[in-house]
Amino acid sequence: MKTGTIFSLQRRLKEIDSSKWFQGIVIAVIILSALLVGAKTHNLPPEGIVVLAILDVAVTVFFVIELVIRFLAYPKKSEFFKSGWNIFDTIIVIGSLIPAGGSGVLIARLLRVFRVLRLVSMVPELRLLINALIKAIPRMGYIGLLMFVIFYIYAAIGSIVFADINEVLWGDVSIAMLTLFRVATFEDWTDVMYETMAVYPISWVFYLTFIFLTAFIFLNMMVGTILEVMSEEHENFRAESHGESKQGGEPASRAQIEALHAEIAELKALIKEGTLTNQQSKSS
Incomplete structure (x- = not known):
């Protein structure tokens, strides 16, 4: 029962992680993070600085939750870090947890700038x-x-x-x-x-x-x-x-597809010829 519950939870997290609405939210938060970095370069009133700090914490918490969901959704947890993009996202998220004050202020700001690069890992075309x-x-x-x-x-x-x-x-x-x-x-x-x-x-x-x-x-x-x-x-x-088969690690070429079609046509002709021969022999 416990194992079934774990599998059910893992399947549910997998559905959430692969859903379009969740991916859209993640991309929107990444864009918001980029806007926050740009807004901090302007001269803002104290109220604006407080609002930006709250939003920055919210964005960091969201990234941690999103990374945990992705990690738990993996069937084999050891395979999660075999992907370079997952390692990159993990480093950026962990770096965002560095406090913005004290001696690590410069490193924290730089890592928050690099959070914009998470947009690359989220969009397949990029x-x-x-x-x-x-x-x-x-x-x-x-x-x-x-x-x-x-x-x-x-x-x-x-x-x-x-x-x-x-x-x-x-x-x-x-x-x-x-x-x-x-x-x-x-x-x-x-x-x-x-x-x-x-x-x-x-x-x-x-x-x-x-x-x-x-x-x-x-x-x-x-x-x-x-x-x-x-x-x-x-x-x-x-x-x-598209789920197409590959030969030798490469997609099937047009010449290979045409050759396959020609072989299928020859097989159909042979089958048809054999069927006609059998019918003639039976009638005779």
Whole structure:
């Protein structure tokens, strides 16, 4: 009886946690928490500060209750912390329990700011974007490494050739890399180019080739990598939400589906042919 009561309570908590109205309340409270953080940055009368403090305590208590409901709704409690999002939410909620006064005031305020990020863990579409970005980081790392090599080569060349023109911008390799970052982001880069062109008229080749490599090629490679991973994540999410089967860990492709349809059509034709043959043999 006791075990049945526990299962019944767990099932009820699971229904509450997965219900749309409860998710909507959680999102509304997260938005309220974000508004409270912004309101505290303004000059408010003492009455307003008291109201904000009461609301902040209410929000913290709600987050604790919501986290407890999610934890108790899990069939196996040990699996709760296998999810990175659950660990993230737990850290944010526990951090919100730090008193806002005393030596921990700065940490408490910062953790209350990060409560806004709980919106990411609550909305599946936002989790999809973050997961895609995290999975794209290893691929982008190689592109970033190649970009750093190009930056270093051009910075060394610029420091050797242009140091006498403007030591502030080209004094050494590290400063030259900062200047090239300014060029790559198109922040008044023409002023830098015209200054060196006054001494070396052909130095425009240096800037144009650098911009072509960094701003056009490498940046587009970064964007392409993110879009590719995001497309894969969307396809996996669509397959999981529709309960589609996966082969080799990936959703079934259109070619696989068409091949399956062709095999089914062949089987139907064979069955029909066998049925007609049996009918003819019986009639004869």
